Amino acid sequence: MLNQRIPGKLAAIMGTAAQAETSRRNFLIGAAAAGSALVIGFRASTPALASDGNAEEAPINPLSAYVTIDEDNTITVHSAHFDMGQGAYHGVATLVKQELGCSWQQMAVIGAAGNVKLYGNLAWGGFAQGTGGSTAMASSWDRYRTAGATAREMLKAAAANEWGVASTNIVAEAGTLTGPGGQQATYGDMAAKAAEMPVPTDVALKPAEAWTEIGNEKTLRFDRAGKTDGTQDFTIDVKLPGLLTAVPIHPPKFGATVASFDAEEAKQVKGVVDVVQTPRGLAVVGEHMWAAIKGRELVTVEWDESGAETRGSEAILAEYRAQSTEAPTVMARNDGNAEEALAGADRVVEATYEFPFLAHAALEPLNAVVHRNEDGIIEVWGGHQIPDIYQMASAQVADVDPSQVRMHVMKSGGGFGRRAVADADVIVETVAAAKALGWRAPVRMQWTREDDMTAGRYRPAYVHRVRAGLDANGNIIAWDNHIVGQSILGGTPFEGMIQDGVDATSVEGSNTLPYAIPNLSVGLTTTDVKVPVLWWRAVGSTHTAYATEAFFDELATAAGKDPVEWRMELIKDHPRHSETLKLVAEKADWSGPVPEGRFRGVSLHESFGSVVAQIAEVSVDGTDVRVHKVWCAVDCGTAINPDTIKAQMEGGIGFGLGSILSEELTLADGGEVEQGNYDSYLPLRIDQMPEIEVHIVPSDNPPTGVGEPGTPPIGPAVANAVFAATGKRIYNLPFAKGFA
Amino acid sequence: MLKLNINGKDHEIDADPDMPLMWAIRDLAGLTGTKFGCGLAMCGACTVHVDGFPMRSCQFAVGDVGESRVTTIEGVNGAAATAVQAAWVDLDVPQCGYCQSGQIMSAAALLSETPNPTDDDIDAAMSGNLCRCATYHRIRAAIHDAARRLEA
Numbered sequence: 004m005l006n007q008r009i010p011g012k013l014a015a016i017m018g019t020a021a022q023a024e025t026s027r028r029n030f031l032i033g034a035a036a037a038g039s040a041l042v043i044g045f046r047a048s049t050p051a052l053a054s055d056g057n058a059e060e061a062p063i064n065p066l067s068a069y070v071t072i073d074e075d076n077t078i079t080v081h082s083a084h085f086d087m088g089q090g091a092y093h094g095v096a097t098l099v100k101q102e103l104g105c106s107w108q109q110m111a112v113i114g115a116a117g118n119v120k121l122y123g124n125l126a127w128g129g130f131a132q133g134t135g136g137s138t139a140m141a142s143s144w145d146r147y148r149t150a151g152a153t154a155r156e157m158l159k160a161a162a163a164n165e166w167g168v169a170s171t172n173i174v175a176e177a178g179t180l181t182g183p184g185g186q187q188a189t190y191g192d193m194a195a196k197a198a199e200m201p202v203p204t205d206v207a208l209k210p211a212e213a214w215t216e217i218g219n220e221k222t223l224r225f226d227r228a229g230k231t232d233g234t235q236d237f238t239i240d241v242k243l244p245g246l247l248t249a250v251p252i253h254p255p256k257f258g259a260t261v262a263s264f265d266a267e268e269a270k271q272v273k274g275v276v277d278v279v280q281t282p283r284g285l286a287v288v289g290e291h292m293w294a295a296i297k298g299r300e301l302v303t304v305e306w307d308e309s310g311a312e313t314r315g316s317e318a319i320l321a322e323y324r325a326q327s328t329e330a331p332t333v334m335a336r337n338d339g340n341a342e343e344a345l346a347g348a349d350r351v352v353e354a355t356y357e358f359p360f361l362a363h364a365a366l367e368p369l370n371a372v373v374h375r376n377e378d379g380i381i382e383v384w385g386g387h388q389i390p391d392i393y394q395m396a397s398a399q400v401a402d403v404d405p406s407q408v409r410m411h412v413m414k415s416g417g418g419f420g421r422r423a424v425a426d427a428d429v430i431v432e433t434v435a436a437a438k439a440l441g442w443r444a445p446v447r448m449q450w451t452r453e454d455d456m457t458a459g460r461y462r463p464a465y466v467h468r469v470r471a472g473l474d475a476n477g478n479i480i481a482w483d484n485h486i487v488g489q490s491i492l493g494g495t496p497f498e499g500m501i502q503d504g505v506d507a508t509s510v511e512g513s514n515t516l517p518y519a520i521p522n523l524s525v526g527l528t529t530t531d532v533k534v535p536v537l538w539w540r541a542v543g544s545t546h547t548a549y550a551t552e553a554f555f556d557e558l559a560t561a562a563g564k565d566p567v568e569w570r571m572e573l574i575k576d577h578p579r580h581s582e583t584l585k586l587v588a589e590k591a592d593w594s595g596p597v598p599e600g601r602f603r604g605v606s607l608h609e610s611f612g613s614v615v616a617q618i619a620e621v622s623v624d625g626t627d628v629r630v631h632k633v634w635c636a637v638d639c640g641t642a643i644n645p646d647t648i649k650a651q652m653e654g655g656i657g658f659g660l661g662s663i664l665s666e667e668l669t670l671a672d673g674g675e676v677e678q679g680n681y682d683s684y685l686p687l688r689i690d691q692m693p694e695i696e697v698h699i700v701p702s703d704n705p706p707t708g709v710g711e712p713g714t715p716p717i718g719p720a721v722a723n724a725v726f727a728a729t730g731k732r733i734y735n736l737p738f739a740k741g742f743a
Numbered sequence: 744m745l746k747l748n749i750n751g752k753d754h755e756i757d758a759d760p761d762m763p764l765m766w767a768i769r770d771l772a773g774l775t776g777t778k779f780g781c782g783l784a785m786c787g788a789c790t791v792h793v794d795g796f797p798m799r800s801c802q803f804a805v806g807d808v809g810e811s812r813v814t815t816i817e818g819v820n821g822a823a824a825t826a827v828q829a830a831w832v833d834l835d836v837p838q839c840g841y842c843q844s845g846q847i848m849s850a851a852a853l854l855s856e857t858p859n860p861t862d863d864d865i866d867a868a869m870s871g872n873l874c875r876c877a878t879y880h881r882i883r884a885a886i887h888d889a890a891r892r893l894e895a
Binding site for chain 2: 227366660
């Protein structure tokens with residue numbers, strides 16, 4: 004996902020440092036009255052905001068806020084972070100609730116957008132709003148607690164005024180203010196008066212000993228009921244009067260463009276409204292989805308394929324394999340002299356790993372809804388993972404000022420990174436279609452599953468060549484990892500983050516290998532392929548964790564060492580890694596007996612500031628791999644919502660397991676994508692899901708990520724267990740291919 | 744005009760008979776709890792009950808529904824569905840939630856037929872319902888939990 008993607012100077016703050024250094028003073032708290040509501044975070048002319056030197060720059064969205072308390076005692080949290088299922092809204096709301104003192108029943112969370120000063124991601128330095136790199140809690144940790152505490156103190160100050168008592172004698176709890184003489188008022192009763200109080204500039208946050216919400220294992224997601232009765236709306240469910248539905252026609256090969264088209268026959272289909280051009284191809288617009296789909300079948304298009312990618316994925320991977328044995332273009336890490344140490348090693352172990360393209364394949368196919376309202380404002384509904392960028396892109400396509408575009412952030416049916424695309428693909432396509440229709444009706448662009456799967460933006464294919472040298476005592480004296488594949492950042496507005504030719508998303512997890520190895524090099528060769536690629540849940544770690552941890556296991560076998568004990572020896576300088584691996588080994592009873600016919604593998608990987616260790620227990624019947632149980636330990640700093648953390652580990656494991664077992668997106672020779680639906684692209688199903696036990700390492704560090712870090716370790720843990728079971732190493736993913 | 748009985752209510756539907764029931768439910772009847780995921784009966788997000796049986800509404804032509812009673816997530820009730828929904832809430836099953844209408848319709852149908860399912864029964868009944876968030880671990884636990892509620 005969007006992992007610390009900010010241009011230029013900000014590249015320097017990548018990694019955990021960015022999260023650790025998030026400052027409370029990096030954001031602005033203001034307050035204002037809006038009618039009879041208290042609005043915390045409002046960008047009004049308060050002293051707190053005037054000092055920022057940019058006060059004249061008006062927000063694009065006039066409703067900007069962190070927390071709104073209405074007269075009817077409703078508390079609305081405006082989340083800077085998008086919820087694609089990972090529970091960001093619940094996390095942000097928990098932080099507000101902890102400080103404000105209120106009940107879930109009175110709380111609502113909506114997606115915020117349109118004011119980077121309020122909503123910029125603090126883990127990225129605050130310069131862009133976005134959700135990714137598992138940073139939502141790191142970014143929100145101080146911001147939303149401070150917002151909640153500010154609201155609480157202003158409510159108390161208003162009540163103190165009203166009742167003629169000291170503010171310190173007032174208790175704010177469960178949405179109610181109680182005075183020393185038994186005076187009572189709801190937050191809603193006091194909201195309008197509170198809005199007139201001065202904004203405190205240094206509110207005290209509750210100490211950890213006073214937490215009742217943060218770390219509460221009993222707290223379940225506040226929004227779960229609406230996800231069990233069909234009432235939770237997604238972009239596909241947006242209802243507007245006269246809403247039309249469009250389906251796209253995209254080029255059959257990446258890089259092809261429309262030469263000409265004939266839509267006359269399609270326009271005769273009952274319910275088809277029009278066929279219009281979009282930046283990427285065409286859109287068939289109907290009164291409803293089925294009319295659009297039927298009309299689309301009758302459109303004929305001549306494509307200009309002169310600039311298209313025509314290599315198949317087999318050919319692409321063959322080129323990568325060849326490149327992997329040559330010298331890398333750039334180095335991403337170079338400790339000591341690995342080549343020299345390899346030459347002098349007692350034994351050299353070498354392996355080459357191949358990783359296919361992967362599709363995100365979220366259950367809600369990509370979509371957006373666009374409507375130019377009666378005030379001329381262009382409203383855009385969607386799963387806006389990077390709303391500022393989408394707002395700018397929408398304005399550009401609509402040919403209006405960005406202030407004339409308003410973003411409505413919807414929850415999405417999954418995402419896994421696919422809803423953060425620098426060129427705003429489905430968003431601008433929808434705006435273009437609505438514009439081509441003369442803005443005469445609201446338009447929903449709804450991709451079908453096939454559109455979604457064949458449209459590109461895949462986890463890039465990679466080849467890793469890894470070599471290591473052991474000395475006569477079996478110590479690792481050299482490690483060299485050469486990674487070959489496409490850059491995710493290259494050719495996008497985030498290109499400025501590529502430092503000295505190294506796209507960090509290609510090597511992360513590999514160049515941060517924690518093991519104490521004196522000569523360690525990681526090289527990168529970035530390839531030129533026209534298949535559009537993107538971050539996919541856990542980004543670089545989706546392949547680097549597999550290559551490094553499966554290879555480590557191979558070395559342990561070669562050296563005759565226990566994979567857990569040997570790792571413990573080599574991570575002595577990494578206490579978080581040590582604690583996490585120790586915990587999982589204890590919980591799984593690593594050194595104890597294993598049931599008959601079952602075999603175990605272990606892995607350890609840090610991503611997005613969190614350390615995760617997993618032990619997988621498998622049985623193998625022929626080439627059929629069955630994962631029975633996974634033990635998982637995670638150090639993600641302060642555990643805000645333990646149940647959500649467990650859910651993210653469980654889901655991350657299932658997501659990663661599906662990918663290593665069966666997922667593969669291939670291009671035929673000629674360049675056409677070969678998978679269109681879930682009959683040929685194969686995510687995990689319930690009958691393949693293991694039992695999972697998650698343990699959280701106690702920590703009082705600031706929170707780090709949980710949305711992604713559960714995914715990387717499962718592949719190598721299972722591969723290492725399969726080796727224990729069969730003596731076979733799997734170098735080609737998915738297993739369906741590499742374990743045939 | 745076609746007549747469709749959805750959740751006990753008759754709807755006049757202006758659609759060609761080949762329109763999948765899913766789009767009639769969503770776009771014409773305006774009931775959007777039933778989700779579009781694949782259009783190929785491969786993901787189960789569109790699962791509804793037709794005369795009580797779980798059906799993938801994306802592969803069921805609206806012209807073939809006839810007098811049958813269609814039940815969607817908005818209208819599902821009865822002991823099994825109630826137990827399933829309560830278990831889903833208590834075990835905090837959903838993540839994004841997009842597939843869960845279909846999961847719940849499949850689970851409710853399973854428990855109506857098989858009140859105390861084994862893990863194999865659950866695999867057989869639920870493996871047509873994809874969850875890309877992989878909430879399967881909790882879905883399985885919630886179905887067992889719902890079965891216990893039904894027994895009680």
